[in-house]
Amino acid sequence: MASKTNIEWTQMTWNPITGCTKVSQGCKHCYAERMAKRLQAMGVKRYRNGFKLTLHEDLIELPFRWREPRLIFVNSMSDLFHEEVPLEFIQRVFKTMVKCPHHIFQILTKRSKRAKEISPALPWPANVWMGTSVEDSRVTSRIKDLQKIPAKIRFLSCEPLIGPLDNLPLDGIHWVIVGGESGPGARPMRIEWVDSILTQCRKKRVHFFFKQWGGVRKDLTGRILHGRTYNEMPSRNGNAALPVGKKSKKIIRLDQQAAAPSSRAS
Numbered sequence: 001m002a003s004k005t006n007i008e009w010t011q012m013t014w015n016p017i018t019g020c021t022k023v024s025q026g027c028k029h030c031y032a033e034r035m036a037k038r039l040q041a042m043g044v045k046r047y048r049n050g051f052k053l054t055l056h057e058d059l060i061e062l063p064f065r066w067r068e069p070r071l072i073f074v075n076s077m078s079d080l081f082h083e084e085v086p087l088e089f090i091q092r093v094f095k096t097m098v099k100c101p102h103h104i105f106q107i108l109t110k111r112s113k114r115a116k117e118i119s120p121a122l123p124w125p126a127n128v129w130m131g132t133s134v135e136d137s138r139v140t141s142r143i144k145d146l147q148k149i150p151a152k153i154r155f156l157s158c159e160p161l162i163g164p165l166d167n168l169p170l171d172g173i174h175w176v177i178v179g180g181e182s183g184p185g186a187r188p189m190r191i192e193w194v195d196s197i198l199t200q201c202r203k204k205r206v207h208f209f210f211k212q213w214g215g216v217r218k219d220l221t222g223r224i225l226h227g228r229t230y231n232e233m234p235s236r237n238g239n240a241a242l243p244v245g246k247k248s249k250k251i252i253r254l255d256q257q258a259a260a261p262s263s264r265a266s
C-alpha cells in the first residue's frame with residue numbers, strides 16, 4: 001500500500017511490509033503501532049494482523065506504476081531490516097528500487113546492525129538513501145553501522161529526540177532530521193539538544209532538517225526554530241555537499257546570530 005503523507009521530509013510512503021516489534025526507547029509510542037491497530041479496528045483488510053509483521057508480496061512492484069518522480073519513504077509502517085523479514089524479500093524490494101531510478105527511496109531502520117551485515121548482498125544505487133534512527137545517546141552505535149553501508153546518501157532521523165546527542169559521529173553522514181515526539185504521552189525535547197545537533201551539522205556541512213517540536217498537539221507547536229524553518233536535504237541528483245567556501249561560512253554565521261537567546265522560538 002502506498003499513500004501521500006504529511007511527513008515533512010518525504011512525499012509518499014510505500015509499505016510492502018507492515019507490523020514490527022519494539023527495539024529501543026524510540027519505539028515507546030510507535031506511531032505505526034497506533035495506526036495499525038486503529039486500521040485493524042476499522043476492518044481495513046491490509047491490517048487484519050494489526051501490528052504483527054506481515055509481508056505484502058503484491059506491493060513489491062507498486063512503484064513501477066508511478067511515472068512521475070517521487071520521494072518515497074520505504075516502510076513507514078514497519079522496519080525493512082526486521083529480523084523476521086527474509087533476505088530474499090529485502091532483495092526483491094531493492095530490485096524494484098534499482099528498476100525505478102526516477103524515484104528516490106528513503107529507507108529508515110533501527111536495525112542498523114542487520115542492515116550493515118546484509119548490505120554486501122544488496123545493490124546500492126544512487127536513488128536509495130539509507131538512514132537510521134537515533135533518539136538518544138544509548139543508540140549512537142547505529143551510526144557506526146550506517147557509516148559502513150555503501151549508500152550514496154546516509155542520513156539520521158533524530159526523532160523522537162528524547163535526550164542530548166552532543167557527540168554525533170557525522171563523518172560520511174549527509175543529512176540529519178530532528179524532531180520532537182508527538183501524540184499521547186509525548187516526551188519533551190529541549191532546545192539545547194536541537195541547537196547542539198544544528199551546530200554539529202554546520203561544522204561538518206551536513207544538511208539539517210527540523211521536522212517539528214512535537215508535543216501532545218504538534219499542530220500547536222509547529223516547526224519554527226530560531227524564527228525560521230530548516231528544510232535542508234540532499235539534492236535529488238545525489239549531490240550530498242552543502243555549499244563550500246564563503247557561502248558555507250555565511251550559513252554558519254547566520255545560524256549563530258539566529259541562535260542568540262533573544263531570537264529563540266521556545
Ligand code: SF4
Binds near residue numbers: 020021079
Ligand atoms: S522500529 Fe519503528 S516501526 Fe518498529 S516498533 Fe520501533 S518505531 Fe515502530
